[in-house]
Amino acid sequence: MSDVLKRDRRVDPATTAFLGLTPQQTLDAVEATGLRCTNVCVQLNSFENRVYQIELHDGSPLVVKLYRPGRWSAAQIREEHQFLNALAQVDVCVCDVIELPKGGTLSQSGPLMLALFARQGGRAPEEVTMAMSARLGAMVARIHQVGVELPVEHRVALNADRLDDTLDWLLDQGALPADLVDRYVETAREIAAVLDERLTQVPRHAIHGDLHLGNLILRRDILHVLDFDDMMIGPACQDLWLLLPGRDEHTLRLRTAFLHGYRQFRDFDTRWLNLIEPLRGYRYVTYAAWLSRRWHDPMFPHTWPNFGTQKWWQKATQDLEDVLAHLDAPVVPDQIDDWAEEGSDLWDWGESR
Template identity: 40%
Template sequence: MNTISTHPYDALTPEQVLSAVEQCGHFTTGSLYALNSFENRVYQVGITDQADPLIVKFYRPGRWQAAQIREEHAFSQQAAEVDIPVVLPLADVTGQTLHQYDEFLFALFPRKGGHAPELDHQDNLAIMGRTLARLHLVGAQQPFQHRPTLDATSFGHASIEFVSEQFIPLEFRRPYLTICQSIMEHIDERLQNTQPIRVHGDLHVGNILWRDEVPHLVDFDDSRMAPAIQDIWMLLSGHQDDQQRQLDKIITAYQEFRDFPFKELKLMESLRTLRMIHHTAWLARRWDDPAFPPAFPWFDTHQFWEQHIADLQTQLQQLDRVSPGLS
């Protein structure tokens, strides 16, 4: 068994990737292509007895326990059983979708073609609204037992603590903490008494493969308990008036299958701000991964911290605003 070196993924060699796939009963051609992924490692692997390659995803060691990953797979499987278009992990002859090779948990997926959705088209927004309503009907059937909840403590306070104590340049620490304290006073209050369900959790356009007028949802890696609106606000873009028109279209279509959670509209800016805070902490926590500095050269510069604090000040102003639709 190989030992983990400076960083866990240093031990994941091309030979190991191919051996892991063959361990699952597939004969590889030796063709291996790394796909764009940072939290995990994802590869396209050629298979001898089929035209299409397979996708193999190696989960980041220490992030998820096996039970949490199996819950992710089970959620996507439940969605597929009611004809929601999701890209499922492949099961072996015993029905298992999660495998292990040396230190690494991994899963195999079919390769699916498609492109990012054009969400400035009203018809596409309606399709997404109906798809998410159906996904949330499944998500509300039962809670996760092992996966976490998107809350102010883990996404907000813990992220702020890590950045302020272990990463941010000293000259930016005080203004960062000052603005974050004001922000969290808003968010702590607004996230009280929410009714979280199982959601995709990270539904940006990069996790939607659009093909034949159908949005195939991929990468449930960040699936967790959260307000349903978490899967909706990231679909909105542009100025506030544009976002309101987009939201209206989604709401109308969503309500064809599920009552829209209107009470959660007030959470959108809170969730957007939490994502900004959490994303910065995520980069800081992963900075020892050799893949990160070359991919994010703008991070941890004076210009970045100045802009990040300015962006947080803008978000505080948004949280201060009272709007019936997009507050």
């Protein structure tokens, strides 16, 4: 473990309250909004926030999300909620944010902010076939149709400056082993420069930002999208490559199906796919910084016990160098097969929820 992770990191009172949150405090915070709850309060899987399934007095289930303090402002969270509401209005299947009895969708409980959402049960997609990839493309395009029109002033932008700032933070913290600093930083700076160049001619708008398969469920065979917590201003490609991150030939074929579905609703210039590798490098660096920033939360060292070790940073450095080596690798296959017989139903509409 690196020395930076051994240091005593003091946290502010709001973070102390967040880390010590109990089910009873959660129920009290919900009831302060004007709702009545039973004693049901089951913690759900979430590293960044605290998320619980609760039960109202009439027996109906809801999900309460208490936001980690210091990450998003109230204005940024409200833009997340506005995005969700706009998507629901055009029948994109999301977890609806609930209007609170006292008005609005965001409540303050002491130092913590919370929101309530409809509970969405379902199962994760088991396999991404060509037909499923086309459905994913259509769904992402419909999200982006809304994102293009959404007025967003407060959310972060995905750009090279943010990557450089994250690197500066890691350096200031002394997070990297001394013998790897130069390799890691020089490689990441090269990736940032390529990202900056390739973003120049690419449109950016509100996107999901963290759209991997773990943030999707199938409910009655309809795709639902979860967790818009990382909503940002960025390129459309960010919401493609996380769903189809591989470099193998099969993944390249899946991308052609994704683009087929996407283009039923919106244009997607194939040249934008040259962002995949620099975006991969961006995610590697921001992921390392995220773990380092959250190390004061006991959940993180318990889940990632090897983070911060020499071996971990060695692998992280090699991963970045691998990105650099693949910056001009193929992103779609040379030949596109006819796969229409696998299915062409691209519709995942909200009325089927």
